[in-house]
Amino acid sequence: MMKNSTTILTYIKSRITPLLVADRRKPNLTGLHPGRRFNSTTAANPSVHDQDIDFPGGNVKFVPHMRFLSESTQERIPCYRVLDDNGDTILGTQSVQVSEDVAVKMYNNMVALQTMDTIFYEAQRQGRISFYVTANGEEAINIASAAALSMDDVIFPQYREQGVLLWRGFTLQDFANQCFSNKFDNGKGRQMPAHYGSNKHNYVTVASTIATQIPHAVGAAYSLKMDKKDACAITYFGDGGSSEIEL
Numbered sequence: 210m211m212k213n214s215t216t217i218l219t220y221i222k223s224r225i226t227p228l229l230v231a232d233r234r235k236p237n238l239t240g241l242h243p244g245r246r247f248n249s250t251t252a253a254n255p256s257v258h259d260q261d262i263d264f265p266g267g268n269v270k271f272v273p274h275m276r277f278l279s280e281s282t283q284e285r286i287p288c289y290r291v292l293d294d295n296g297d298t299i300l301g302t303q304s305v306q307v308s309e310d311v312a313v314k315m316y317n318n319m320v321a322l323q324t325m326d327t328i329f330y331e332a333q334r335q336g337r338i339s340f341y342v343t344a345n346g347e348e349a350i351n352i353a354s355a356a357a358l359s360m361d362d363v364i365f366p367q368y369r370e371q372g373v374l375l376w377r378g379f380t381l382q383d384f385a386n387q388c389f390s391n392k393f394d395n396g397k398g399r400q401m402p403a404h405y406g407s408n409k410h411n412y413v414t415v416a417s418t419i420a421t422q423i424p425h426a427v428g429a430a431y432s433l434k435m436d437k438k439d440a441c442a443i444t445y446f447g448d449g450g451s452s453e454i455e456l
């Protein structure tokens with residue numbers, strides 16, 4: 210039985226190490242997520258043609274180039290994609306080769322993120338903490354985007370970007386302190402669980418209100434530009450955020 214943040218933390222650590230060892234050995238895992246990390250990279254519907262994806266309301270085209278659209282007359286905004294369903298780079302896309310050390314660090318962080326999420330989610334379902342949101346299925350976008358940034362870049366998260374904070378050095382203990390609102394919590398227990406924030410990690414505190422982080426990020430970006438700083442602001446939001454007026 211897990212009672213507090215310290216025992217949960219020990220539990221998370223004890224689960225991550227065997228998973229990483231097992232991953233290096235063979236892809237067929239028995240453990241916390243048997244095989245899921247590998248299956249999750251396959252498209253949900255393998256019958257869908259490579260060039261589009263079945264999305265609620267109609268098919269969305271995949272495109273190999275990223276473009277900013279100020280407005281679109283197209284009925285459906287295309288989806289930028291770099292890797293195909295087999296994990297191979299799609300012809301014509303731009304990709305950056307990372308060193309093996311960085312690739313392993315990224316993978317370790319993705320596994321740690323998924324393991325931490327599972328355990329905190331279960332702790333929430335057991336009533337040990339009042340609230341939790343996972344980044345399930347968003348591990349790569351968390352870690353890859355974090356790895357592409359520098360520490361001077363300011364993060365304006367929604368609530369599924371704990372991997373970015375993990376990458377920046379927020380420890381498992383820091384996450385546990387916040388979720389349990391103990392006396393070591395950065396936010397002094399004034400926020401809901403999973404509403405992390407850290408000046409040290411240039412990570413603006415999560416707000417429950419959907420999409421309010423978007424204008425904040427735009428303001429911060431403008432300020433960085435006016436100050437001629439070599440940094441950017443990055444924000445994250447889900448498709449649900451696009452129906453809010455702030456966007």
Ligand SMILES: Cc1ncc(C[n+]2csc(CCOP(=O)(O)OP(=O)(O)O)c2C)c(N)n1
Pocket residue numbers: 369417418419420446447448449450451453
């Ligand atoms: C301003 C505001 N309106 C409504 C809500 C209630 N709400 C919480 S999560 C959510 C859905 C958000 O969907 P999405 O942005 O796609 O993110 P997801 O959780 O699906 O990753 C809504 C509407 C809210 N938190 N804030």
